[in-house]
Amino acid sequence: MQHFEQLFTSFDPAKAEIAGAATTQRFLSDLRGCFADGNAYDAALSSGNPPIYHVASIEPGCDSGDLHLGIGLVLPGRIGSEYYMTKGHFHSWREAAEVYIGLRGDGVMLLENESNGQCQLLPLQPNRIVYVPGHTAHRTINIGAAPLTYLGIYPAKAGHDYGASAARSFRHVVIERDGRPLMLERSTLLL
Numbered sequence: 265m266q267h268f269e270q271l272f273t274s275f276d277p278a279k280a281e282i283a284g285a286a287t288t289q290r291f292l293s294d295l296r297g298c299f300a301d302g303n304a305y306d307a308a309l310s311s312g313n314p315p316i317y318h319v320a321s322i323e324p325g326c327d328s329g330d331l332h333l334g335i336g337l338v339l340p341g342r343i344g345s346e347y348y349m350t351k352g353h354f355h356s357w358r359e360a361a362e363v364y365i366g367l368r369g370d371g372v373m374l375l376e377n378e379s380n381g382q383c384q385l386l387p388l389q390p391n392r393i394v395y396v397p398g399h400t401a402h403r404t405i406n407i408g409a410a411p412l413t414y415l416g417i418y419p420a421k422a423g424h425d426y427g428a429s430a431a432r433s434f435r436h437v438v439i440e441r442d443g444r445p446l447m448l449e450r451s452t453l454l455l
């Protein structure tokens with residue numbers, strides 16, 4: 265059953281706001297276990313609990329052919345040398361793919377395939393499209409100095425799985441090194 269008022273709407277690409285949409289705000293405390301440097305995380309949290317990102321979602325229907333969409337904004341910043349990022353997830357319905365479109369700022373998407381562990385780091389920037397295949401954990405990372413905003417479109421029945429496999433154990437981390445992003449295997453980090 266579709267909600268007519270959600271079939272036509274407008275959005276603010278700079279603020280990542282959609283008229284009338286429900287918005288989820290994530291703070292640093294919501295990302296416990298995501299950042300590789302636990303000491304840097306605890307230190308940052310002890311001096312405050314800053315917002316890290318938010319997502320405004322439109323969910324017009326939930327039949328098997330329906331689509332949902334979300335506009336996200338990840339603030340600029342780092343915990344230790346690791347950039348601010350989303351929790352990241354698999355879709356609960358693993359086959360569900362997703363299309364991301366960059367709107368503002370300078371970001372990357374970290375993709376990790378569930379079955380073979382293969383990982384990719386793809387640019388997420390204005391006028392760029394990232395196709396996230398099914399069975400792929402995905403995380404959005406702001407590598408710039410300004411807010412990163414993007415639009416994501418996915419099957420209504422995708423669902424979000426934030427379990428240990430996605431949120432806590434992405435095998436790779438993206439850190440800032442000499443002013444540039446660098447992807448490293450988590451297991452090689454000496455902290």
Ligand code: PAN
Binds near residue numbers: 351404424
């Ligand atoms: C996006 C994400 C959004 C926030 O709309 O939900 O970027 O990231 P987390 O869900 O990992 O907190 C999406 O991929 N939806 O499926």
Ligand code: ZN
Binds near residue numbers: 353354355418
């Ligand atoms: Zn998704």
